[in-house]
Amino acid sequence: MKPYRTLLALAISASMLSCAMTHKLQRRTPTDDIHLPSNGPIETPEVEDVERAVELHKIAISGGKDSVYLAEAERDDQGEVTLKGGDIRTVYVVARSKTVAERNGEIALDFIITIPAELQNSSWGLQLTPVIENNQTEEALQPLSIRGELFSELQKRQYWQMNRYLNRIVRDTSELTTSTSLAAKYYRAYNHLIGTSQQTRARKLATTYKETLSFPYLTDSRLDSVLIHKGEIQYYYTQKYHPGKDTHRLHLYFRGQIDAIDRSTYALANSDTLTYTVTSMLSLLDNTPRYMIQIIDKYVEVHDRNYLTFHVGKSDIVDTLGDNRMQLSRIERLMDTLINQYEFFVDSITITASSSPDGSLATNNRISAARARAIKQHLTHKFGREVDTLIKTRSIGEDWTLLKRLIRHNSDVPHWQQITKMIDDSRNLDATEAAIRQQYPREHAFMKEVLYPQLRAVDFRYNLRRVDMVKDTIQLTVLDTTYMHGVEQLRQRDYVGALRTLNPYKCRNLAIVLLSLSYDEAALEILEHLPANETCARTNYLCAIALSRLNRPAEGLEYYLKAIKEEPVLKFRGNLDPEIQLLYKQNNVQVTQ
Numbered sequence: 001m002k003p004y005r006t007l008l009a010l011a012i013s014a015s016m017l018s019c020a021m022t023h024k025l026q027r028r029t030p031t032d033d034i035h036l037p038s039n040g041p042i043e044t045p046e047v048e049d050v051e052r053a054v055e056l057h058k059i060a061i062s063g064g065k066d067s068v069y070l071a072e073a074e075r076d077d078q079g080e081v082t083l084k085g086g087d088i089r090t091v092y093v094v095a096r097s098k099t100v101a102e103r104n105g106e107i108a109l110d111f112i113i114t115i116p117a118e119l120q121n122s123s124w125g126l127q128l129t130p131v132i133e134n135n136q137t138e139e140a141l142q143p144l145s146i147r148g149e150l151f152s153e154l155q156k157r158q159y160w161q162m163n164r165y166l167n168r169i170v171r172d173t174s175e176l177t178t179s180t181s182l183a184a185k186y187y188r189a190y191n192h193l194i195g196t197s198q199q200t201r202a203r204k205l206a207t208t209y210k211e212t213l214s215f216p217y218l219t220d221s222r223l224d225s226v227l228i229h230k231g232e233i234q235y236y237y238t239q240k241y242h243p244g245k246d247t248h249r250l251h252l253y254f255r256g257q258i259d260a261i262d263r264s265t266y267a268l269a270n271s272d273t274l275t276y277t278v279t280s281m282l283s284l285l286d287n288t289p290r291y292m293i294q295i296i297d298k299y300v301e302v303h304d305r306n307y308l309t310f311h312v313g314k315s316d317i318v319d320t321l322g323d324n325r326m327q328l329s330r331i332e333r334l335m336d337t338l339i340n341q342y343e344f345f346v347d348s349i350t351i352t353a354s355s356s357p358d359g360s361l362a363t364n365n366r367i368s369a370a371r372a373r374a375i376k377q378h379l380t381h382k383f384g385r386e387v388d389t390l391i392k393t394r395s396i397g398e399d400w401t402l403l404k405r406l407i408r409h410n411s412d413v414p415h416w417q418q419i420t421k422m423i424d425d426s427r428n429l430d431a432t433e434a435a436i437r438q439q440y441p442r443e444h445a446f447m448k449e450v451l452y453p454q455l456r457a458v459d460f461r462y463n464l465r466r467v468d469m470v471k472d473t474i475q476l477t478v479l480d481t482t483y484m485h486g487v488e489q490l491r492q493r494d495y496v497g498a499l500r501t502l503n504p505y506k507c508r509n510l511a512i513v514l515l516s517l518s519y520d521e522a523a524l525e526i527l528e529h530l531p532a533n534e535t536c537a538r539t540n541y542l543c544a545i546a547l548s549r550l551n552r553p554a555e556g557l558e559y560y561l562k563a564i565k566e567e568p569v570l571k572f573r574g575n576l577d578p579e580i581q582l583l584y585k586q587n588n589v590q591v592t593q
Contacts, residue, residue, distance in 0.1 A: 162208075285487065352393075356453070541563040547559060
């Protein structure tokens, strides 16, 4: 009990101190607690300097799994942090660059967050959340948590107390490891009370959980640190972000909040906004429409297959049998459409009826012919005598040819090769059908149940002729809609879809797709083999990017110099692409050249 009393006394004394400190902070009501410099040039530190600055303030101590302890300054004479006169210093961010390049469908946002000593306190918990604004929609990135020693100890104490309380309900003795495990244990205890009809205790548990954990840990935080000593903290933050189709600029600002152990809260004012300009290779797209040659035939055939049901051995059409009403309606709609349209003349309509091997071959041949004639008669009655001369009827009886296609490589007919050979060698198909049934009874049952109904069909073939067309074929130049769809997919940053669509077209836009997906060698091969009429400054510029990625800087610089000679504006573009900047560095070229 003695350690507990000591901790409680420490918490009470720190609470009294933090109360006065928090009230001072609230009375000041600062307006720019987090500042991203938006005026004047942006400082651009080297990566090594950033890493060195971060490491300078970082001391790793064995503790929680995600804990990093930041220190490197001394407390004041009283051993506590106190607010002194003057304006409160702000948290500010130094961005490495305001222009970010999209690669592989994503961009990298990075900046240095500096938290001054005035916003650090042993009894405070500071939460900072970067927020991305993109076309009037906001997305919060992973937050940062900087907790004072006393604040952290109070959090641990709250979680320890809640864990002890839950252990009594669920009869558990396990120690707490993470906030997630505590939440899982809480819901297990709550459901246990509900399941045992202890609703009153369940409501009390919910209230106790909320009141006890007044300072819950941040979930999914980028940094969760415990502050040991007062001092300026720098953190290098980098985040991958997937821009949308209309993303040209991104705006970044911070939301912040200070929680004190006296349960007072102060919301920091939103920071100034930092604007990132997003560049991508989409600005190098070839927007020229692409056309294709389309061959138009004078004569066109339309095929339609239908399945009508007949009584066994009969040819009468009964619309109430099976789904005949739907099948007949479908046949009539198509025929009405073809007869009454103006682009084609209907020269002839051929109706071919077929049957399955059930029954004798002679009977099936006769019934198939009769059913074709019955359908013609039905359509003549529906559309008038003028269609009588257009319609011809045929029958093929038992459709063994289609049956062989249906059983080929069919896993339900493992002996399909033997059965196919029996059909091909047959001189009496009635006897062959009986032999298949005898030798392969299981497979015959499957064919009769599943495949035979597909053989009982009525095929329509409409022979059409284009109106006012003299030649048998003509060629038309039409817009290549497939290609244009691929270009639109590329504009929408659907790189995988654009790759599927544009793959048959060996063009600059396909090279941009491949570069966007990091298929650099494939992109370079396409660019270097483009026909002369498709080679230009922008294709040379893309070659320079590909060669830079493939670590061929000398060749890459040659292509870049050719590109900027043909199109000087690309020199300004080169200042935005990291691959061109790498060419400068590897070839010892000054940017001003």
